[in-house]
Amino acid sequence: MKAIILGVGNELISGQTVDTNSAYLSRELGRRGIETLRHETVGDETAAIAGALSRAAAEAEIVLVTGGLGPTADDVTRYGLASVMGAELQLDGQCLREIEDFFQRRGKKMVLANRVQAMIPRGAEPMANAAGTAPGIVATLDGAEVFVMPGVPYEMRDMFESSVLPRLPAGDGVIVHHIVHTFGMGESDVGERIEDLMRAEGEVTIGTTVSEGMVSVRIIASAETIEVADRQVDDAVRKIRSRLGEVVVSEGDETMGEVIGKSLKDRRETLATAESCTGGMIGEMITAVPGSSEYYLGGAITYANEVKLQMLGVEKTDLEAHGAVSEQVAAAMARGCRERFGSDWAIGVTGIAGPTGQSPDKPLGLVYIALAGEGTTDVHRHVFGGSREIVRRRAALSALNHLRLAML
Amino acid sequence: MKAIILGVGNELISGQTVDTNSAYLSRELGRRGIETLRHETVGDETAAIAGALSRAAAEAEIVLVTGGLGPTADDVTRYGLASVMGAELQLDGQCLREIEDFFQRRGKKMVLANRVQAMIPRGAEPMANAAGTAPGIVATLDGAEVFVMPGVPYEMRDMFESSVLPRLPAGDGVIVHHIVHTFGMGESDVGERIEDLMRAEGEVTIGTTVSEGMVSVRIIASAETIEVADRQVDDAVRKIRSRLGEVVVSEGDETMGEVIGKSLKDRRETLATAESCTGGMIGEMITAVPGSSEYYLGGAITYANEVKLQMLGVEKTDLEAHGAVSEQVAAAMARGCRERFGSDWAIGVTGIAGPTGQSPDKPLGLVYIALAGEGTTDVHRHVFGGSREIVRRRAALSALNHLRLAML
Numbered sequence: 001m002k003a004i005i006l007g008v009g010n011e012l013i014s015g016q017t018v019d020t021n022s023a024y025l026s027r028e029l030g031r032r033g034i035e036t037l038r039h040e041t042v043g044d045e046t047a048a049i050a051g052a053l054s055r056a057a058a059e060a061e062i063v064l065v066t067g068g069l070g071p072t073a074d075d076v077t078r079y080g081l082a083s084v085m086g087a088e089l090q091l092d093g094q095c096l097r098e099i100e101d102f103f104q105r106r107g108k109k110m111v112l113a114n115r116v117q118a119m120i121p122r123g124a125e126p127m128a129n130a131a132g133t134a135p136g137i138v139a140t141l142d143g144a145e146v147f148v149m150p151g152v153p154y155e156m157r158d159m160f161e162s163s164v165l166p167r168l169p170a171g172d173g174v175i176v177h178h179i180v181h182t183f184g185m186g187e188s189d190v191g192e193r194i195e196d197l198m199r200a201e202g203e204v205t206i207g208t209t210v211s212e213g214m215v216s217v218r219i220i221a222s223a224e225t226i227e228v229a230d231r232q233v234d235d236a237v238r239k240i241r242s243r244l245g246e247v248v249v250s251e252g253d254e255t256m257g258e259v260i261g262k263s264l265k266d267r268r269e270t271l272a273t274a275e276s277c278t279g280g281m282i283g284e285m286i287t288a289v290p291g292s293s294e295y296y297l298g299g300a301i302t303y304a305n306e307v308k309l310q311m312l313g314v315e316k317t318d319l320e321a322h323g324a325v326s327e328q329v330a331a332a333m334a335r336g337c338r339e340r341f342g343s344d345w346a347i348g349v350t351g352i353a354g355p356t357g358q359s360p361d362k363p364l365g366l367v368y369i370a371l372a373g374e375g376t377t378d379v380h381r382h383v384f385g386g387s388r389e390i391v392r393r394r395a396a397l398s399a400l401n402h403l404r405l406a407m408l
Numbered sequence: 409m410k411a412i413i414l415g416v417g418n419e420l421i422s423g424q425t426v427d428t429n430s431a432y433l434s435r436e437l438g439r440r441g442i443e444t445l446r447h448e449t450v451g452d453e454t455a456a457i458a459g460a461l462s463r464a465a466a467e468a469e470i471v472l473v474t475g476g477l478g479p480t481a482d483d484v485t486r487y488g489l490a491s492v493m494g495a496e497l498q499l500d501g502q503c504l505r506e507i508e509d510f511f512q513r514r515g516k517k518m519v520l521a522n523r524v525q526a527m528i529p530r531g532a533e534p535m536a537n538a539a540g541t542a543p544g545i546v547a548t549l550d551g552a553e554v555f556v557m558p559g560v561p562y563e564m565r566d567m568f569e570s571s572v573l574p575r576l577p578a579g580d581g582v583i584v585h586h587i588v589h590t591f592g593m594g595e596s597d598v599g600e601r602i603e604d605l606m607r608a609e610g611e612v613t614i615g616t617t618v619s620e621g622m623v624s625v626r627i628i629a630s631a632e633t634i635e636v637a638d639r640q641v642d643d644a645v646r647k648i649r650s651r652l653g654e655v656v657v658s659e660g661d662e663t664m665g666e667v668i669g670k671s672l673k674d675r676r677e678t679l680a681t682a683e684s685c686t687g688g689m690i691g692e693m694i695t696a697v698p699g700s701s702e703y704y705l706g707g708a709i710t711y712a713n714e715v716k717l718q719m720l721g722v723e724k725t726d727l728e729a730h731g732a733v734s735e736q737v738a739a740a741m742a743r744g745c746r747e748r749f750g751s752d753w754a755i756g757v758t759g760i761a762g763p764t765g766q767s768p769d770k771p772l773g774l775v776y777i778a779l780a781g782e783g784t785t786d787v788h789r790h791v792f793g794g795s796r797e798i799v800r801r802r803a804a805l806s807a808l809n810h811l812r813l814a815m816l
Contacts, residue, residue, distance in 0.1 A: 011617050011626060013444045015434030016585060018426065022449070026423030036421045038456065039449035041430070044615065048446065072599035073606045074615035106793070113596045113603070131794065133596070152618050154798060177424065209425070218424060273688075273709070279695025280681075280688030283709040287687025290763055290796055298715040301681070301691040301707035303700070307749065311706070311719075341715065355698055388698055 001034045001171040004056040007041040008049055008067035008077050009151055021066045021156055028160065033171025034062060044068055049080025057084075057142040062168065064160075067151030069134040071113040077148060078137065082121035085141060089119040095126045095135050102133050127163040131155045136163060145169075176229040178219040180240050182247040183256070183401045187215045193243045197236065204232050206240075213394045214249070214256075246408060249401070256400045257285045257292075263407040264295035264345075271403070272341035273299035274312055274333040276324065277351040277367060281396040297341045302333065312336035312348075323362070325350050327379045330368035338372040345406075346372045347399045353388045367395040371402050378402070409442045409580050412464040415449040416457055416476035416485050417559055429474045429564050436568065438583040440576060441630070442470060452476055457488025465492075465550035470576065472568075475559030477542035479521040485556055486545065490529035493549060497527040503534045503543050510541050535571040539563040544571060553577070581630060584637040588625045588648050590655040591664065591809045595623045601651045605644065612640050614648075621802045622657070622664075654816060657809070664808045665693040665700075671815040672703035672753075679811070680749035681707035682720055682741040684732065685759040685775060689804040705749045710741065720744035720756075731770070733758050735787045738776035746780040753814075754780045755807045761796045775803040779810050786810070 005025050011017040022039040029036055037060055042048040049068065056063045068077030082089050095118035103110040117134045120126050127136035127147070132155040137148040147164045149156045182190060187210050191198065194217065198206045205220040217240050221232035241248050250259050264271055273282045283299045286292055300311045305324055308314040313336040314329055322328045333348030351367030358364045365384040370377055380402055384394040413433050419425040430447040437444055445468055450456040457476065464471045476485030490497050503526035511518040525542050528534050535544035535555070540563040545556040555572045557564045590598055595618050599606065602625065606614045613628040625648050629640035649656050658667050672679055681690045691707045694700055710716040713732055717724055721744040722737055730736045741756030759775030766772045773792040778785055788810055792802040 007447075009617075010613065010615055010628070012431070013434055013446060014438055014585060014628060015431040015436075015444070016587065016626060017617065017619070018428050018431045019447075020426050023420070023423035023426045026421055028423075030422055036423070037450070038421060038460070039415075039427075039447070041447035043446075052446070070599075070616070071596040072616050073603060074613075106791070108594065111596050111600050113600055154794060175422075177422075220422070220424075275688070275691075277695075278692075279700075279704075280683070280691025280707060280709065283683075283688025283711075284686075284692050287685075287709075287711065288797065288800070290761075292687070293711055296687075296711050298711040298719070299688060299709035300719075301688065301695075301709065303691075303695065303704050303706040307706040310748075311708075340718075389696065392696070 001062065001169060002037050002060045003029050003034050003062040003064060004037050004060040005039045006052050006056060006063065006065045007039065007151070008044065008065060010043045010074065012041045012067070013043045021151065021153060024153070024157065025064050025066070025160065027177060028165075029171075030175040030177060032168060033174045034168070035171070044074045044076055046076045046079045046083060049077055050084040053080060053084045053141065053146065057144040057146065061144055063141070063144050063146045064164070065146065065148040066156050069117065069136070069148065069150050071111075071117055071133065078119060078121065081124070081137060081139060081146070081148060085121050085123060085139060087121040087123050090122050091115070092118050092120045092126050095120065098128060098135065099133050127159055129155060129159055130162065131158040138167065173222060173224050174226045174229050175220065175222045176226070176233055178233045178237065178252065180217045180219070180237060180251050181249045182215050182217070182244055183249045183397060185215065185244070185247045190215050190217065190244065194240055197239055204236050206236060213390070213397050246405065249404065255285070255288070256397055256404070257289045260286065260400050260404055261289045261292055261295060263404065267407065269344035270295050270297050271345045271347070272297045272337050272343040274337035274346065274348040275299060275301050276303060276308070276333070276349060277353045278349050278392050278396045278399070279303065281392055282347060282349065282399055285396055285400065297343050300337060308333065312340065325352055325362055325366060325368065327368050327381065330370035331377045331379050334370035334372035335377055344374065345403060347403060348372070349395055349399050351391070351395055353391045353395075355388060365391050367391070369395065369399045369402055371406055373406065378406075409470065409577065410445050410468045411437050411442050411470040411472060412445050412468040413447045414460050414464060414471065414473045415447065415559070416452065416473060418451045418482065420449045420475070421451045429559065429561055432561070432565065433472050433474075433568065435585070438585060441578070441580055441582045442576070443583065452482045452484055454484045454487045454491060457485055458492040461488060461492045461549065461554065465552040465554065469552055471549070471552050471554045472572070473554065473556040474564050477525065477544070477556065477558050479519070479525055479541070486527060486529065489532070489545060489547060489554070489556060493529050493531060493547060495529040495531050498530050499523070500526050500528045500534050503528065506536060506543065507541050535567060537563060537567055538570065539566040546575065581632040582634050582637050583628060583630045584634065584641055586627045586641045586645065586659065588627070588645060588659050589657045590623050590625065590652055591621075591657045591805060593623065593652070593655045598623050598625065598652065598655075602648055605647055612644050614644060621798070621805050654813060657812065663693070663696070664805055664812070665697045668694065668808050668812055669697045669700055669703060671812065675815065677752035678703050678705050679753045679755070680705045680745050680751040682745035682754065682756040683707060683709050684711060684716070684741070684757060685761045686757050686800050686804045686807070687711060689800055690755060690757065690807055693804055693808065705751050708745060716741065720748065733760055733770055733774060733776065735776055735789065738778035739785045739787050742778035742780035743785055752782065753811060755811060756780070757803055757807050759799070759803055761799045763796060773799050775799070775806075777803065777807045777810055779814055781814060786814070
């Protein structure tokens with residue numbers, strides 16, 4: 001079973017937007033044993049869309065299309081599909097009612113332009129869109145099943161999971177992808193510890209990638225059945241974990257925030273945060289997890305020095321003697337935070353995210369991370385490389401990682 | 409002058425890696441007046457690569473290929489190119505010496521596998537790779553210029569800039585991209601107000617896209633000279649701004665956080681934040697901007713109710729009578745925050761981000777946003793759709809947008 005994935009949009013072929021939909025869809029198809037032959041991306045032009053659709057339908061059994069279903073004049077995917085099907089567009093009454101309902105639920109007025117989103121080629125069927133207005137379209141073309149979805153990633157994913165997946169035929173065997181995330185060790189170090197696993201020939205392929213400051217180990221297993229592939233993945237994970245030890249943070253979609261959350265819940269302990277250079281990013285990562293109110297009490301974003309004194313009880317003498325970016329102030333922030341919020345754990349972070357603010361003895365990227373617990377406060381000094389964004393992200397992840405290690 | 413961009417790699421068509429090379433190359437070509445017809449991505453298979461190359465060379469004058477030049481057995485782009493050229497591969501002596509030099513400079517041993525990287529189809533030429541081992545290849549195929557570059561993004565960019573750009577023919581004039589970001593109006597509403605501009609035939613193409621909760625208007629101008637294209641863009645921006653008024657937030661790369669920052673600096677005013685459901689995201693957006701310490705004093709992340717009382721002085725009676733997600737509590741959070749931080753403005757946000765926590769009269773996605781200024785506190789009620797992540801992001805952007813509008 002082969003698939004071809006088409007992206008439609010001028011923003012894609014002009015390079016203004018990076019296409020993430022095709023990679024997502026390939027992964028999802030792979031998990032069901034359906035191999036992707038190729039990705040193709042064309043602009044918002046009826047003839048180009050029709051040409052790509054007819055080539056794809058001739059080569060593959062499944063064609064997934066994303067983009068060009070919006071209400072505006074530049075969205076012409078439905079015209080391309082109708083043209084290659086040799087069918088006219090007609091208004092689907094059920095579709096129109098769903099679009100009207102969508103606007104009514106939000107208390108918004110539906111404009112005339114949205115009516116075009118209920119136009120479906122004769123012989124094709126609409127697919128409901130729970131996350132937005134544009135319904136999808138499913139059609140048969142040259143013996144291939146064609147699924148047209150919106151280009152907005154969360155609408156596309158929602159429709160793929162709820163409407164496309166149940167209609168997909170079963171593939172040949174299965175391909176299972178898995179990923180193990182680590183933190184605190186460089187990619188070449190990680191690679192060296194699992195080099196023999198990466199070189200081994202067989203049904204399991206192992207490689208490393210770096211993304212957003214975490215080094216991850218990718219595992220791909222292909223087998224006849226899901227049980228065999230899962231067992232191959234489990235074997236590989238066990239070996240990788242034994243080589244890498246406590247730098248392994250999580251697997252799959254699990255985030256650092258979720259790992260911390262689980263540990264805190266298990267221990268029935270609570271956390272509060274005091275952030276300077278990360279400006280709320282640590283709180284944001286923690287509260288991205290549903291149910292985080294069970295263990296996260298809250299935090300102080302103490303950007304101005306005055307606020308560090310007032311909200312956290314940092315001593316003016318410490319600020320004056322050592323500066324805001326210092327071991328002493330980080331420790332005082334964490335201790336003050338723990339005391340004022342009444343939490344079991346508190347994190348204090350202060351640093352120089354850049355691009356300015358450094359001094360001879362305090363380089364750009366210098367960050368002190370303090371962790372206050374029952375009776376102890378540990379301070380870690382880091383110097384992170386990279387842009388302001390990268391320094392902040394690494395600082396936030398490192399802070400959570402210190403807490404993770406302390407709870408092991 | 410038209411181009412087609414081909415990506416080669418199993419990691420791309422399996423979805424393990426998102427292709428960012430094609431978007432980069434499209435942008436670079438566009439800046440030189442060369443239009444990209446389509447992107448295509450195929451796996452590491454000689455026949456698939458040859459097929460894609462021959463289709464592309466028949467349709468476009470320029471074909472840019474990335475990936476599949478490595479030393480391992482799965483890298484077969486050179487074989488695909490040789491096969492479609494009907495030419496045999498031959499060892500290029502100069503190339504081989506450069507690869508040997510590369511290893512010597514790094515003090516590493518060159519393995520035999522790396523010799524294959526010096527194999528070039530007869531009639532083609534190598535392109536030096538300063539950043540890695542794999543030399544590129546330039547060839548003429550069916551009247552098209554074909555440039556083959558490595559897949560590793562930084563090696564590809566280096567080779568594109570140093571070796572491909574100087575060999576690219578001049579395009580037909582220039583293409584300039586620009587983007588205008590809006591917030592607070594749906595895509596169909598925005599589209600309706602500029603429908604005639606979007607439909608107009610001419611040198612300027614205008615379209616809309618939605619990304620991370622913002623609706624953006626894209627402008628593409630093509631002209632003989634950069635001056636003419638820039639003037640076309642300026643004209644289009646003026647028209648778009650006059651149609652859309654105050655929903656226009658910014659242009660180009662400027663973020664909502666930067667717009668807020670500029671206004672606050674101009675007014676010499678300060679801001680503090682009190683966040684519940686957004687958990688620090690608003691602070692994070694504000695402090696992503698270098699120099700934000702000039703106007704941002706800090707914030708309170710008041711996740712637990714107890715913390716709302718203690719840190720912001722919210723009244724227990726308000727919490728009990730109206731609940732934490734209420735107009736009254738949002739207003740009290742903003743007022744308390746403004747008073748305790750001593751800022752000119754304060755934002756208070758409380759809501760139900762989901763996926764649980766709703767009640768019959770308080771649906772998922774319900775968010776109250778309060779803005780406290782000199783003598784006034786305004787509260788806005790929103791019901792956002794989408795996942796926890798999307799509700800939080802929309803709430804954070806809306807909060808900043810209310811502040812932006814209040815400062816207009």
